[in-house]
Amino acid sequence: MTEDLSFKNRVVVITGAGGGLGRVYALEFAKRGANVVVNDLGGSLGGQGHNARAADVVVAEIKDRFKIEAAANYDSVTDNAAGIVQTAIDRFGRVDVIINNAGILRDSSFAKMQDAAFESVVDVHLNGAYKLSKAAWPYFRRQNFGRVVNTCSPAGLYGNFGQANYSAAKMGLVGFSETLAKEGYKNNINVNCIVPLARSRMTESIIPPHILKNLAPEKIAPMVLYLCHESTKVTNSIFELAAGFYSQIRWERSSGQIFNPSPESFTAEAILDKWSSIVDYTDKPFNKVSHPIQLSDYNALIAKARQLPANSQGSGRIESLKGKVVIVTGAGAGLGKSHALSFAKYGAKVVINDIRDPYTAATEIQKLYGEDSAVADKHDVVTQAQEIIETAIKHYGKVDVLINNAGILRDRSFVKMTDEEWLIVLKVHLYSTYGLCNAVWPVFLKQGGGYIINTTSTSGIYGNFGQANYAAAKAAILGLSKTLALEGLKANIKVNIVAPHAETAMTKTIFSEKELGSHFDPSQVSPFFVLLATDELSKKVGKPVTGQLFEVGGGWCGQTRWQRSKGVVSLQPSPEFLRDNWKNLVDFRQSTHPTSTQDSSMSILQSVTQATESAASKALFKYSERDVILYNLGLGCTSQELKYCYENDPNFQVLPTFGVIPFMSSGNSIKMDSLVENFNYAFLLHGEQYFKLNKFPIPTKGKLKTIGKPIQVLDKGGKAAVIIGGYQTINAETNETLFYNEATFFIRGAHAPKAKQIKNARAKFAVQPFKAPETKPDFEIEITTDINQAAIYRLSGDFNPLHIDPTVAKMSKFPRPILHGLCTLGVTGKVLYEKFGQFDEFKVRFTNVVYPGDRLKVKAWKQPNGVVIFQTFDLDKNYVVLDNAALKLVGGKANL
Ligand SMILES: CCCCCCC[C@@H](O)CC(=O)SCCNC(=O)CCNC(=O)[C@H](O)C(C)(C)COP(=O)(O)OP(=O)(O)OC[C@H]1O[C@@H](n2cnc3c(N)ncnc32)[C@H](O)[C@@H]1OP(=O)(O)O
Known part of the structure; x- marks a missing residue:
């Protein structure tokens, strides 16, 4: 097949299109007949300033080279995303494609990260993409056609030193996109994520020049165009690409381990005993390794788990939590209370944070484990992170473990979701997790280490209908945590992420009829949180267990990681090349499992170097x-x-x-x-x-x-x-x-x-x-x-x-x-x-x-x-x- 993919009569909106990747996309779409709205605020890389010229220059270039109309727009995605879509409607009468490309960087080590740097980066990348998608969504639904490409980054997938804010925002886009893809499916709205490594203002400051020279934005554009074509059915997918290398990246879930879920023997020791099986990626009789787009079949797993005899407790006893100070947010009820009780059982002192009623749970723990075992804290996780940490310091003189658990839900289909519903969920989950981690970080640095366990959700990992806000926030927590794990390694700070499956007041609305009352009890999750905060785990594994993602519930515990297809390389790529080689591009038979930004980038560049040399050879x-x-x-x-x-x-x-x-x-x-x-x-x-x-x-x-x-x-x-x-x-x-x-x-x-x-x-x-x-x-x-x-x-x-x-x-x-x-x-x-x-x-x-x-x-x-x-x-x-x-x-x- 050689026929060119045409975009005639299509209207494409591209944010941040005054330079770098966005400009090249704009030129390529226009070359193939599209009317492009070139949006660029004209700001500096740090997000300041305003200069209309960048968008104007690209529009002039399009008109000059391709003799086709294009429109400039100078709105900020954060302030007036609707205005950008309106430009498309006013000038061309429709909108078919949106490319969320605009971005800023505010890099700094987490120890020095200011709230404003975190918020502004999340605002432009994640909230900006939300707002633009929201503005285009009704048009897409009405015309039964739409294409969205969101721009993620290796820093989002794997974390990257100095980019806690950027990692959070970029990974948030993954959860957001997965949800939109699910919601848009029946209206022929395709939503995909690209993870490019390209030469741009952003990468120039962090990638060595000889590597940069291979990273032309022209090598990224073919994928964006292919994904946006009307003949392309691909949706809900993530693609890693750079320098002529194109691959798909997807989740891989371990077969894991099932345990008898009853609290008598489902303990941290029992989990420790079977740890290697939890992180084992080979098929087991009770479960297979999978590449899912949704949560495990917990009903089937718990049914099998219940048949098992009591769990072996192994030979190792957990002693390291005695006297440790653990903060659990949202611990007044549900999962948080269950975590707090579990930690107290191992001799830890717990700070019970809850904005409603922390007192009842604290009193219950004090009755069981003594006056000094728990203290209530009624501060707001969103605005009073510092005060929560201070409660621990005031009562116990230190903090050893932080469990970010507090959360709310505001489920609503994307078309009906309000900005308030979007923001409040981001605030309670993401901003609070950031805020608490940021507040405890100096304490951990001073103390020589600590544990953070952040709560994500299968909605964040895989996206979920009606949860664009929650999925974005929970995925962002994942990106944030991966960077924190990297930055914390030298300081002995371990950061892990768990997606729990448990029936609580918060989740009641999202459990199906069938699942309700099927006893997905928080006690089937908490021992896992406990184990992640013990010294015994890393000792047994032989290296620090940090930066890992786990799914846990109903007696089943598993790990989830990225899997990347072998991919294809073209030295002169085009959308048609991708179309004609798609089967190979998404072939996972020779896959890899990148675990870091460096790991991922170096292997991509190596594939390209090999292809170049192979041509030369x-x-x-x-x-x-x-x-x-x-x-x-x-x-x-x-x-x-x-x-x-x-x-x-x-x-x-x-x-x-x-x-x-x-x-x-x-x-x-x-x-x-x-x-x-x-x-x-x-x-x-x-x-x-x-x-x-x-x-x-x-x-x-x-x-x-x-x-x-x-x-x-x-x-x-x-x-x-x-x-x-x-x-x-x-x-x-x-x-x-x-x-x-x-x-x-x-x-x-x-x-x-x-x-x-x-x-x-x-x-x-x-x-x-x-x-x-x-x-x-x-x-x-x-x-x-x-x-x-x-x-x-x-x-x-x-x-x-x-x-x-x-x-x-x-x-x-x-x-x-x-x-x-x-x-x-x-x-x-x-x-x-x-x-x-x-x-x-x-x-x-x-x-x-x-x-x-x-x-x-x-x-x-x-x-x-x-x-x-x-x-x-x-x-x-x-x-x-x-x-x-x-x-x-x-x-x-x-x-x-
Ligand atoms: C053609 C196109 C491609 C072009 C590519 C160009 C590439 C170049 O640019 C790259 C370079 O020049 S690199 C520079 C030169 N090489 C080095 O400096 C390596 C020095 N060696 C080491 O560091 C260690 O020996 C090390 C790290 C190699 C191994 O050390 P350890 O991990 O401590 O290994 P050890 O525990 O002792 O042994 C484990 C098993 O591995 C075998 N083994 C050890 N050293 C080996 C070596 N040098 N070569 C091959 N096998 C080796 C051991 O026998 C052992 O095997 P088994 O378990 O079966 O007994």
């Missing part, structure tokens, strides 16, 4: 004397060594380790991301290298071709996956084989499932063990690497930013850029070649990281049959960096 590897000199310089050769640096020297030559260079340009004939799960280029390290030279000296120029294939794919206990590629390099003109390489890549955090593991035969020398003897070496030499060594070496073809870019190095968990493994190999190879002469086989294991500037010591031991075992040691770091290493001299002769 179809070409020849051509090299000249210039490339030879550059390679030799990259290994530290100097102008004192003319045979390596001057093409007219009679002995001009390339060092023999050049045999590892040509294969790098074809490395992407092996698609690493499809061989292992959770592949992330940022966590790839070169593990080992073997090569064989069939021709020496190596010609100083040539045209070569390399064909690579995976020969082994291994799993290292879930901690890493290893891919070993075999690469044959031939002279493209004579077909003569020049080199054979086996490269081992060690990918931290990846996993090779059984079905994908391969174990084909390897070269004999490559797998032979070569332990460094304990005897005195036959040869040793010190080499000082240059501080610029990686900067020069990369020009020979390995442009992995890990070796030059401090930001990428940090993402990969190194303090600064590291040296290429093959550079350490080459530096070592040079001194051994000069000492022992020509070799034809060579292998090493990279055992530790070398930093440019490090001093190295190479030691070598001559063996029978012309083998030389060697080892390279980093004198600055005091560790071995090349081990299990040997070379085989040509003809078995050594120059010793």
